[in-house]
Amino acid sequence: MSSVIGTGECRTTRIVCTARGASTVEEAFLLLDDEKVQLIYVRLPVGFGTFRRDKYVYVIFVGHRCGIVKRGKHIADIYSFKETLAASCGIAVTDRSSLSLSFLIESVRGVFTADLGYFSLQEVLEVYRRRVLDKLHEAPNESLMGSNTVEPCSIMPDGCYHGRKYTAGVDSTGLRQTALNLRNNCLVSDHAKKVLAVVRSENGDLDWATFEADPHVLTVSSSGSYGVSELVKHLPDEKWIFGLLRLTMSLRGVMVARLVFVQWIGSAVSLQPGDMVFSTMQSILAPFDHEIFLVGKRDLQSASILERCRHVF
Secondary structure, eight states: OSEEEEEEEEEEEEEEEEEEEESOHHHHHHHHHHOOOSEEEEEEEOOOHHHHHEEEEEEEETTTOOOOOHHHHHHEEEEEEOOOOOSSEEEEEOOGGGHHHHHHHHTHHHHHHHHHSSOOHHHHHHHHHHHHHHHHHHSSTOOEEEOOSSSSSSSSSGGGGTTOOTTTTEEEOHHHHHHHHHHHHHHEEEHHHHHHHHSSSOSSSEEEEESSSSEEEEEEEEEESSSSHHEEEEEETTTTTEEEEEEEEEETTEEEEEEEEEEEEEEHHHOOOOOHHHHEEEEEEOOSSSEEEEESSSGGHHHHHHHGGGGGO
């Protein structure tokens, strides 16, 4: 039972599978290239025996050294290709340091809550690692494989990850804990607190707010009351912005509100890694019901954004 289905990247107009295998997804994270836009397709197991089943999720990675033109084009291609996958949900990140198994599972926790009726990170991790161990025992030489190879290969120099031993219940929580620590140490002004509270309120006067990409001081960039059509007009081409958008819909005569986490990267932005910006800002603005990732002007289409959010209701 593979845990990692495949790692792909966009080359011109094609999506190319660059690696696949049955090892833990954390090894796939090590394949990510800061100069590329890549997608990881992951199978996460739930349960054992008769009750064994799988959940499919994706990770879209946008390297901070990927050129502006190539970045915008390849993100569009990756997102288009993603629609053909049997994946219930996923995440988009720009900082490799934010990625860990725990972070991925936490980010798609709704998949497990919908299936089990509750969410336990430790339980999901234990099932995941036990299934990886079982697979390694069945095929001890199987690891991540390049798309053009026929023999298993290590993804680290000198084979230092080949045949790696995994221990059930051992969790790599360092990166997640760092993000939580940064969130707890983030300075949040009274103004920022008030704006967040109003956006979160179902009847609040504001239905969106954006914030600077600063994990140390939460600074309001813009806010408004006229929904996504107004929001897209306040996403500067030269900025990296995070925000919350409240969407409201009538379901069976009852008005229901959902919060969407928004990450925007303008076409003129030169991303620099550091301070775990994405995961920290995500943690600061949590909880929310859905997230979207916007890069460049081609993504600033209100109808397209709403379509990407429709399944949240």
